[in-house]
Amino acid sequence: MSAPTYTLPPLPYAYDALEPHISAQIMELHHSKHHQTYITNLNAALKTQAEAVHASDITTQVSLQQGIRFNAGGHINHSLFWQNLAPASSGDAKSSAAPQLVKQIKATWGDEDKFRDAFKTALLGIQGSGWGWLVKVETGNEQRLTIVTTKDQDPVVGKGEVPIFGVDMWEHAYYLQYLNGKAAYVENIWNVINWKTAEDRYLGTRADAFKLLKASI
């Protein structure tokens, strides 16, 4: 009845490395508590699922689906999120670190500012908890960029979808610092977007983007 056990991936920077845009207190709670809780609950659900599979207990398997989706989504989303942030002082936090991606952003939205406005509007339009993502969608030989929002911890895992970067719009992602002023959070997060990671995901495949999840088993 073995099931994979996922572990919390280490942050690629210190908790205070994103200050002043995201406080160290937020980062520490967000990573060591919230993300860890998704992993703990995911592992528990997967263990129960493995036992249910072994016991041919299909009703238990089905009843576990939503919890697995929620907690696995939380693990996937946060793992991608940490990697698509970088300290503001880093060269990776400049959009010049993503020449190919920026080219397609301009082709899609006209210019970078229009894209950021559209992304910001999408983020602020989320009702309740959720995420906003820039996504590359591959259909056949064609690919396009799109902004999507997802509710709660629904992950971007649709056919042909490669998440380029995401912004967490759960209140726990900003509340201790920004309180109800989420527009300021959405404005400031641009200072710490890791465009190098975004470029890599844009040029890579879906399997590349999700590689780090395998590493966290």
Next chain:
Amino acid sequence: MNSTLLRTTALRSALRASAPTAATRAGLAGTTFVRGKATLPDLPYDYGALEPSISGAIMELHHKNHHNTYVTSFNTFSEQIAEAKAKEDITAQIALQPLLNFHGGGHVNHTLFWENLAPTAQGGGEPPSGALAKAINDSYGSLDAFQTKFNAALAGVQGSGWAWLVQDTQTGSVGIKTYANQDPVVGQFRPILGIDAWEHAYYLQYQNRKAEYFKAIWNVINWKAAEKRFQ
């Protein structure tokens, strides 16, 4: 000020509009619209009055900022929907429905929530009595067993939302239901008692330890308000 809030029924107070003219009452359920503007109701106690269960900082932000944003947004979208109606623009009216549900729901939910909380000095945490106490005991065995189930429902909210003790208007029985985001308790069920499980309701004080918030809030639950909603 608390008497005004408590005198009205739950639904009426949730919809309380401040318009000076009389023709402003409208049904709930979003089928008709209040022509006057919704306004932020006063809290029936001070911001710090629910400490230590809920901090004054949380109460102030929650009431003055979060609730007020729902009120102003609800008014904005109500006006837009009235304009769309005047222009007979059906698609615009439909497009505005989710916004009306979200912000109107936020206004209704918070209005009911403030009323169903009370400082311990004003009866907060005192167990229910009468018909409501009996209904809870009949369904759950005891108040403790009910609270355990209610807290499990709160903990099970995935994302933002609320848990409510509701009364089924068809059968009269009570039950626990969770609602996503700001979906209000309308239709078949009547809201009796609600607890806000959005992170903004507890994060400044409890951070990720939401189970502690769910435990502590029972010390400031105003069962008297719940009893008045129960029929």
